[in-house]
Amino acid sequence: MRTIKQQHRAVSAPIADLTTYRALPTQNVEHIDPFLFLNHHGPQVYRPHNRGLPFGPHPHRGFETVTFIVAGDIMHQDSGGHQSVIEAGGIQWMTAGSGLIHSEISSDKFKEQGGPLEILQLWVNLPARHKMVAPKYIGLQKADIPEVSADHGRVTIHAVAGTWEGTPGAVQPLTDMQLATIDLRAGGQLNLSIPAARSIFFYTIRGRLRVNGQETQAHYLTEFNHDGDDLHIEALDDALLLLGHAEPFNEPIVAYGPFVMNSEDEIRQAYQDYQAGKFGTWQE
Template identity: 60%
Template sequence: MLMRKIKTLHKARYTPIADLVTYNVLPSPSLPQIDPFLFLNHHGPQVYKPNNNGLPFGPHPHRGMETVTFIIEGDIMHQDSAGHESVIEAGGVQWMTAGRGLIHAEVSSTKFKKEGGPLEILQLWLNLPAKHKMTAPQYTGLQKNEIPMVQLADGVEAQCIAGGWQQQKPAFETISDVTIATLYLKKGSSLSLKVAAERNIFFYMIRGEVMVNEIKASMLHLVEFTNQGEDLVIETLSDSIILFGHAVPFNEPMVAHGPFVMNTMEEIQQAYADYQAGKFGN
């Protein structure tokens, strides 16, 4: 066994948005990306009172990337200029491919705003390779019962979002080669995983505390791995939830500006021009 080496742990920064508790995980001053994983915000956990304003993410554009949204508690209502609309509840996941461009809004449902309740939501941005930057926009929202779960070990379950997990077909078919799961681990459980050295690992502690490759990692910490070694050994010190993924890096030039992620500044400027010209729809 050759354990994957850990470079460092990054603690998420508290960056509230109005009354929404928010922790910015990636990018950070010390870690711009884990190619092709670009961005992660962790909203909550918090409890909203009845008659609240809910999530504040009104209509805004995207191009050149994908968003994957994980609803731990609460709900999220999605609407976009390609005609997609859904309300996804606790345990569900949304996958949106912005591709050549669309406008979307992410707000709380009417029911949540009226009744309130607990809320915890994470949004991950994935880069698209240059050859797929201008693909047609797509969106799929799945509820908890539509996403397969597999038992990886005693006390360890994986919500199979993308990529292969014990031959289980994942919930989402993806454009690029990326594997993503939400791992649910009971206290005292252990899990061994193998990830090829050329693949970048994304490992974020949503809740709990674990030992991973003999290093302690707790809630609100992103574990940055090197590309040395293939084996991961996770031992849980408390009930834990981990956002886990891995992918082959694109190793392409990347320019991120606001909601657009392209390969050159000229492409960013074109994205703004197209948006202002109404080419992203309404």
């Protein structure tokens, strides 16, 4: 079995009135190549007539964002002309690539009625050969994401990307990456084989788990060594897990604000291109 290198507790990093825990990066872990960043917003309950999410128009280049809506909703709009409202159980997959501007706010319905909200956003790096691909957006509701049942129904894998137990996920990404959210009922178990060379991203959203003999809980990111293929997961409570794995790129990572490139020169060029209007036009 893979051994655990360290467990990292997400740090409190509220944004305005939005409860936020940042699991990556923190003082103890910068990235788990190619996984760059994770913000866990909520859980919290919004009152009726609220302002909703605060993420107005902003640019990105050089990576992908994957947004998981656990509760509430999120309305996406971008300079490529895409717009959608994704509700609980759905995901948004945005390839920023060569650059675009987007916003992520709550729907008018949510702002009017309020309710529970819990959303996670993961940033996944793109290798140098793909950093300047054309931007792309995919918005999927819960019903669009294949489910894989295991352990006599006590485990449900929501197959977001890659292939899980022979079932293709909803998204086939540019790189060899697998990504899923996994519901586990108390006592449920899941065994996976993941080649030792691959990076594992293992973040517990809710509940308590035991993985390869070590307990972990909500708001903890578990970092693994590259020394084994087997992962054994057992739910100590009802739990929700965000799990991904991928080949590391082993390329330079230069991140500044909303851009992630391979060099400082490329970061400067990103700012110049954004200021020159090359990321598209924002339509209110």
